[in-house]
Amino acid sequence: MPHHRLSFRQYLILAFVSVSVPLGDSSLARGMTKLPAVSLGHPLALISAVFTPWIALGIALLIGYFASYLTALSWADLTFIMPATALGNVLVALLAHFWLHEEISWMRWLGVSLITIGVALVAHGPANTTPPANFGDALAAGRQFGDDSVPRSLKMERLG
Protein backbone atom coordinates (compact mmCIF):
# COMPACT_ATOMS: atom_id res chain seq x y z
CA MET A 1 0.00 0.00 0.00
CA PRO A 2 1.55 3.31 -1.00
CA HIS A 3 2.39 5.62 1.86
CA HIS A 4 3.56 9.18 1.50
CA ARG A 5 3.79 9.77 5.23
CA LEU A 6 5.01 7.12 7.60
CA SER A 7 3.58 6.41 11.03
CA PHE A 8 5.62 6.81 14.24
CA ARG A 9 5.95 3.01 14.44
CA GLN A 10 7.31 2.88 10.88
CA TYR A 11 9.87 5.58 11.73
CA LEU A 12 10.92 3.48 14.75
CA ILE A 13 11.44 0.47 12.46
CA LEU A 14 13.59 2.61 10.13
CA ALA A 15 15.58 3.86 13.15
CA PHE A 16 16.33 0.27 14.21
CA VAL A 17 17.34 -0.55 10.61
CA SER A 18 19.82 2.37 10.90
CA VAL A 19 21.52 1.53 14.21
CA SER A 20 21.58 -2.28 14.11
CA VAL A 21 23.91 -2.53 11.09
CA PRO A 22 26.90 -0.50 12.40
CA LEU A 23 26.57 -2.13 15.84
CA GLY A 24 26.34 -5.62 14.30
CA ASP A 25 29.24 -5.00 11.90
CA SER A 26 31.41 -3.69 14.76
CA SER A 27 30.71 -6.83 16.78
CA LEU A 28 31.58 -9.04 13.79
CA ALA A 29 34.81 -7.10 13.18
CA ARG A 30 35.84 -7.41 16.84
CA GLY A 31 35.13 -11.15 16.74
CA MET A 32 36.90 -11.81 13.43
CA THR A 33 40.07 -9.84 14.28
CA LYS A 34 40.48 -11.98 17.43
CA LEU A 35 40.54 -15.16 15.31
CA PRO A 36 43.61 -16.46 13.47
CA ALA A 37 43.69 -15.74 9.71
CA VAL A 38 41.12 -17.80 7.78
CA SER A 39 42.21 -19.03 4.34
CA LEU A 40 40.08 -20.08 1.37
CA GLY A 41 41.51 -23.58 1.81
CA HIS A 42 39.72 -23.97 5.16
CA PRO A 43 36.24 -22.44 4.73
CA LEU A 44 34.85 -24.51 7.64
CA ALA A 45 36.75 -22.21 10.02
CA LEU A 46 34.17 -19.51 9.13
CA ILE A 47 31.36 -21.81 10.32
CA SER A 48 33.01 -22.35 13.72
CA ALA A 49 33.55 -18.57 13.99
CA VAL A 50 29.74 -18.15 14.12
CA PHE A 51 29.68 -19.65 17.65
CA THR A 52 32.12 -17.17 19.26
CA PRO A 53 30.45 -14.53 21.56
CA TRP A 54 31.17 -11.34 19.59
CA ILE A 55 30.19 -12.91 16.28
CA ALA A 56 27.05 -14.40 17.87
CA LEU A 57 26.10 -10.92 19.17
CA GLY A 58 26.76 -9.44 15.75
CA ILE A 59 24.57 -12.09 14.15
CA ALA A 60 21.75 -11.44 16.70
CA LEU A 61 21.83 -7.71 15.86
CA LEU A 62 21.87 -8.45 12.14
CA ILE A 63 18.88 -10.83 12.52
CA GLY A 64 16.97 -7.98 14.25
CA TYR A 65 18.03 -5.70 11.40
CA PHE A 66 16.86 -8.27 8.86
CA ALA A 67 13.36 -8.59 10.38
CA SER A 68 12.85 -4.81 10.54
CA TYR A 69 14.38 -4.36 7.08
CA LEU A 70 11.93 -6.87 5.54
CA THR A 71 9.00 -5.15 7.25
CA ALA A 72 10.17 -1.78 5.91
CA LEU A 73 10.56 -3.19 2.39
CA SER A 74 6.90 -4.22 2.39
CA TRP A 75 5.73 -0.59 2.70
CA ALA A 76 8.63 1.46 1.29
CA ASP A 77 10.94 1.50 -1.74
CA LEU A 78 14.43 0.02 -1.62
CA THR A 79 15.81 3.40 -2.73
CA PHE A 80 13.94 5.04 0.19
CA ILE A 81 15.27 2.64 2.83
CA MET A 82 18.92 2.59 1.68
CA PRO A 83 19.77 6.14 2.86
CA ALA A 84 18.17 5.30 6.24
CA THR A 85 20.69 2.46 6.55
CA ALA A 86 23.54 4.89 5.76
CA LEU A 87 22.29 7.18 8.54
CA GLY A 88 23.63 4.58 10.99
CA ASN A 89 27.20 5.57 10.02
CA VAL A 90 26.37 9.17 10.95
CA LEU A 91 24.99 8.09 14.34
CA VAL A 92 28.19 6.11 15.05
CA ALA A 93 30.36 9.15 14.15
CA LEU A 94 28.25 11.46 16.38
CA LEU A 95 28.39 8.96 19.28
CA ALA A 96 32.17 8.61 18.85
CA HIS A 97 32.60 12.40 19.01
CA PHE A 98 30.15 13.42 21.74
CA TRP A 99 30.20 10.30 23.93
CA LEU A 100 33.69 8.82 23.46
CA HIS A 101 35.27 12.26 22.77
CA GLU A 102 37.06 10.93 19.68
CA GLU A 103 38.58 13.43 17.26
CA ILE A 104 36.57 13.64 14.01
CA SER A 105 38.43 15.04 10.98
CA TRP A 106 36.84 17.71 8.73
CA MET A 107 36.56 15.05 6.01
CA ARG A 108 34.40 12.89 8.28
CA TRP A 109 32.23 15.89 9.21
CA LEU A 110 31.82 16.50 5.47
CA GLY A 111 30.76 12.85 5.07
CA VAL A 112 28.28 13.22 7.96
CA SER A 113 26.83 16.36 6.32
CA LEU A 114 26.50 14.76 2.86
CA ILE A 115 24.73 11.67 4.24
CA THR A 116 22.39 13.83 6.33
CA ILE A 117 21.48 15.95 3.29
CA GLY A 118 20.95 12.77 1.22
CA VAL A 119 18.67 11.25 3.85
CA ALA A 120 16.72 14.51 4.20
CA LEU A 121 16.21 14.64 0.41
CA VAL A 122 14.80 11.11 0.25
CA ALA A 123 12.75 11.45 3.45
CA HIS A 124 11.04 14.51 1.97
CA GLY A 125 9.64 12.47 -0.94
CA PRO A 126 7.18 9.57 -1.09
CA ALA A 127 8.15 6.31 0.63
CA ASN A 128 6.64 4.09 -2.04
CA THR A 129 6.59 4.78 -5.80
CA THR A 130 6.21 1.29 -7.26
CA PRO A 131 3.07 0.30 -9.19
CA PRO A 132 0.38 -0.96 -6.79
CA ALA A 133 0.12 -4.72 -6.38
CA ASN A 134 -3.66 -5.00 -6.26
CA PHE A 135 -6.93 -3.23 -6.95
CA GLY A 136 -7.36 -1.61 -3.55
CA ASP A 137 -3.84 -0.31 -3.60
CA ALA A 138 -4.31 1.02 -7.12
CA LEU A 139 -7.15 3.23 -5.94
CA ALA A 140 -5.16 4.37 -2.94
CA ALA A 141 -2.33 5.22 -5.31
CA GLY A 142 -4.73 7.27 -7.39
CA ARG A 143 -5.53 9.39 -4.36
CA GLN A 144 -1.86 9.55 -3.42
CA PHE A 145 0.01 10.31 -6.61
CA GLY A 146 -2.70 11.63 -8.90
CA ASP A 147 -5.10 9.76 -11.18
CA ASP A 148 -2.49 9.23 -13.92
CA SER A 149 -0.80 6.50 -11.90
CA VAL A 150 -3.98 4.37 -11.82
CA PRO A 151 -4.66 2.33 -14.96
CA ARG A 152 -7.87 3.43 -16.70
CA SER A 153 -9.14 -0.16 -16.78
CA LEU A 154 -9.00 -0.30 -12.97
CA LYS A 155 -10.94 2.94 -12.60
CA MET A 156 -13.60 1.71 -15.04
CA GLU A 157 -13.82 -1.63 -13.23
CA ARG A 158 -14.39 0.22 -9.95
CA LEU A 159 -17.04 2.46 -11.46
CA GLY A 160 -18.78 -0.46 -13.13
Place this chain on the structure above:
Amino acid sequence: MVASIVITSSTGEVLMAGAMKSMGDLDEIRERSGLGGAIKAVVTSPLFMGGIVFMALAFFSLLFALNHMDLSLVGPAAASLTLVTNTIAAKLFLKERVDRRRWTAAVLVCIGVYFLAH
Protein backbone atom coordinates in the same frame (compact mmCIF):
# COMPACT_ATOMS: atom_id res chain seq x y z
CA MET B 1 36.68 -9.30 -2.13
CA VAL B 2 34.68 -6.04 -1.99
CA ALA B 3 33.24 -6.66 -5.49
CA SER B 4 31.93 -10.07 -4.45
CA ILE B 5 30.18 -8.48 -1.42
CA VAL B 6 28.64 -5.77 -3.63
CA ILE B 7 27.37 -8.15 -6.35
CA THR B 8 25.92 -10.79 -4.01
CA SER B 9 24.47 -8.17 -1.66
CA SER B 10 22.77 -6.18 -4.45
CA THR B 11 21.30 -9.31 -6.03
CA GLY B 12 20.00 -10.47 -2.66
CA GLU B 13 18.49 -7.11 -1.71
CA VAL B 14 16.71 -6.65 -5.04
CA LEU B 15 15.29 -10.21 -4.91
CA MET B 16 14.06 -9.65 -1.35
CA ALA B 17 12.63 -6.21 -2.12
CA GLY B 18 10.78 -7.77 -5.08
CA ALA B 19 9.42 -10.52 -2.81
CA MET B 20 8.24 -8.08 -0.12
CA LYS B 21 6.66 -5.74 -2.68
CA SER B 22 4.75 -8.60 -4.30
CA MET B 23 3.21 -9.75 -1.00
CA GLY B 24 2.08 -6.28 0.22
CA ASP B 25 2.23 -4.57 3.61
CA LEU B 26 3.62 -7.07 6.12
CA ASP B 27 1.97 -5.25 9.04
CA GLU B 28 -1.45 -5.75 7.44
CA ILE B 29 -0.72 -9.45 6.79
CA ARG B 30 0.28 -9.83 10.46
CA GLU B 31 -2.94 -8.15 11.60
CA ARG B 32 -5.01 -10.41 9.34
CA SER B 33 -3.21 -13.77 9.75
CA GLY B 34 -1.08 -13.34 12.87
CA LEU B 35 2.72 -13.52 13.19
CA GLY B 36 2.75 -17.14 11.93
CA GLY B 37 0.83 -16.14 8.82
CA ALA B 38 3.23 -13.27 8.14
CA ILE B 39 6.29 -15.53 8.56
CA LYS B 40 4.68 -18.17 6.33
CA ALA B 41 3.93 -15.57 3.64
CA VAL B 42 7.59 -14.50 3.67
CA VAL B 43 9.36 -17.86 3.78
CA THR B 44 7.17 -19.48 1.12
CA SER B 45 8.12 -16.85 -1.45
CA PRO B 46 10.63 -18.25 -4.02
CA LEU B 47 12.00 -14.74 -4.67
CA PHE B 48 12.65 -14.33 -0.95
CA MET B 49 14.47 -17.67 -0.73
CA GLY B 50 16.62 -16.68 -3.72
CA GLY B 51 17.38 -13.41 -1.90
CA ILE B 52 18.36 -15.33 1.24
CA VAL B 53 20.87 -17.45 -0.71
CA PHE B 54 22.57 -14.34 -2.12
CA MET B 55 22.50 -12.54 1.25
CA ALA B 56 24.15 -15.57 2.87
CA LEU B 57 26.85 -15.46 0.17
CA ALA B 58 27.28 -11.72 0.87
CA PHE B 59 27.57 -12.39 4.61
CA PHE B 60 30.32 -15.00 4.23
CA SER B 61 32.09 -12.74 1.69
CA LEU B 62 32.00 -10.00 4.37
CA LEU B 63 33.37 -12.34 7.06
CA PHE B 64 36.16 -13.42 4.71
CA ALA B 65 36.99 -9.81 3.81
CA LEU B 66 36.98 -8.71 7.47
CA ASN B 67 39.50 -11.41 8.21
CA HIS B 68 41.94 -9.83 5.73
CA MET B 69 41.02 -6.13 5.69
CA ASP B 70 39.91 -3.47 8.21
CA LEU B 71 36.22 -2.82 8.83
CA SER B 72 36.90 0.89 8.24
CA LEU B 73 37.82 0.02 4.64
CA VAL B 74 35.50 -2.92 3.84
CA GLY B 75 32.34 -1.48 5.46
CA PRO B 76 32.20 1.93 3.74
CA ALA B 77 33.57 0.66 0.40
CA ALA B 78 30.98 -2.12 0.18
CA ALA B 79 28.17 0.12 1.53
CA SER B 80 28.80 3.02 -0.85
CA LEU B 81 29.18 0.82 -3.94
CA THR B 82 26.12 -1.26 -3.02
CA LEU B 83 24.10 1.97 -2.79
CA VAL B 84 24.80 2.79 -6.43
CA THR B 85 24.24 -0.76 -7.75
CA ASN B 86 21.02 -1.06 -5.70
CA THR B 87 19.68 2.22 -7.09
CA ILE B 88 20.32 1.09 -10.67
CA ALA B 89 18.82 -2.35 -9.98
CA ALA B 90 15.76 -0.88 -8.21
CA LYS B 91 15.02 1.30 -11.23
CA LEU B 92 15.58 -1.52 -13.76
CA PHE B 93 14.05 -4.52 -12.00
CA LEU B 94 11.71 -3.15 -9.30
CA LYS B 95 10.42 -0.28 -11.50
CA GLU B 96 10.88 2.21 -8.66
CA ARG B 97 10.48 5.84 -9.65
CA VAL B 98 14.07 6.96 -9.14
CA ASP B 99 13.77 10.67 -9.84
CA ARG B 100 16.45 13.36 -9.71
CA ARG B 101 15.94 13.75 -5.95
CA ARG B 102 16.68 10.06 -5.27
CA TRP B 103 19.66 9.97 -7.64
CA THR B 104 21.09 13.05 -5.93
CA ALA B 105 20.52 11.45 -2.51
CA ALA B 106 22.16 8.18 -3.60
CA VAL B 107 25.25 9.99 -4.92
CA LEU B 108 25.48 12.26 -1.83
CA VAL B 109 25.19 9.30 0.55
CA CYS B 110 27.71 7.30 -1.53
CA ILE B 111 30.31 10.13 -1.39
CA GLY B 112 29.42 10.78 2.26
CA VAL B 113 30.05 7.16 3.26
CA TYR B 114 33.40 7.31 1.43
CA PHE B 115 34.45 10.54 3.24
CA LEU B 116 33.31 9.12 6.56
CA ALA B 117 35.83 6.30 6.16
CA HIS B 118 38.80 8.63 5.60
